[in-house]
Amino acid sequence: MNSVSLLSLGGTIFMSQDAAGLGAAPDGTAGASLAPSVIDSVAVTHREITNVGSPSVRPEHLRDVLRNAREAIEQGATGVVVSHGTDTLEESAFLLNLYWDRDAPLVLTGAMRPSNAPGADGPANIRDAVRTAVAPSARGLGVLAVFDASVHLADQVTKTSSRSIDAFSSEPSGPVALVGEHDVRLLYRPLERPAARDGQLPAKLPNVPILMGGVGEDLTLLDGLPAGTLDGLVVAGVGMGHVAADAVPRLAALVEAGTPVVVATRIPSGGTSDRHYDYPGSEKDLISRGVVMAGALSPQKARLLLQVLITTGAIAKRIREAFAGYAY
Helix, strand or coil: CCEEEEEEEECHHHEECCCCCCCCEECCCHHHHHCCCEECCEEEEEEEEEEECHHHCCHHHHHHHHHHHHHHHHCCCCEEEEECCCCCHHHHHHHHHHHCCCCCCEEEECCCCCCCCCCCCHHHHHHHHHHHHCCHHHCCCCEEEEECCEEEECCCEEECCCCCCCCEEECCCCCCEEECCCCEEECCCCCCCCCCCCCCCCCCCCCCCEEECCCCCCCHHHCCCCCCCCCCEEEEEECCCECCHHHHHHHHHHHHCCCCEEEEECCCCCCCCCCCCCCCCCHHHHHHCCCEECCCCCHHHHHHHHHHHHHCCCCHHHHHHHHHCCCC
């Protein structure tokens, strides 16, 4: 019999709501119904890592997930499922994928409705995640997110609705597979994954905020910051990765001082460019000043990659090379 280790971090899937259908909060008893011992002839064991809303998931929690997931595979588990709140699920999937060095699937899932809500989606999502974790077609795909019977790659998945049970999509290729009863049906064959990073996921990540570009936003918040305040910076720019002309000297000053700067785009689809526009604040102007473009990565995923790179002591050239792997 196949076996799956279910590791839980909390989120709506492990919450209950009040009689009026409001006030959802963590419920320590929800796991009993969501982690049965057998699903579709797959033996499932459950271990709680924590039970918090996903905005409170921290790198040390994900470090524990990686350690427990690796141990489970070494002890014979076919795959691993992680239950997680949906708010930051895409970020945790991306960060875990940088370090997941096993062929077995590591599958994240969650729910949009609390465990005691009418039509709760948690049980079906857990079932589909378990099916994916043991599916032969899912092996070698790295960390996956399973929601509403769709399977998403960690690098591409993003939450696109704050309310719908069909809350996730993938940019630019759509879900990689659909969940079947005995396997997952691949919709396309993804590119080969980059090699996983050596070592353990850091328990603490560097200070890298995200600032949003827009009309009248010159990033004046950067003026007068004491030296060493920022370890790095990500800007959620507009269009293909653009900022206001008056923001450029501020970003250039950070780069000159040795603080890496990455510009992503706040637009959900299309990513950043490195060649389409050439005016003050455009991608070509920013690149000429040492700013790195995020490519297909969202601002939140670009932040995580930059944080990981900083922890390894990566210099500017290495940072550019790492982000080039996500370029359009």
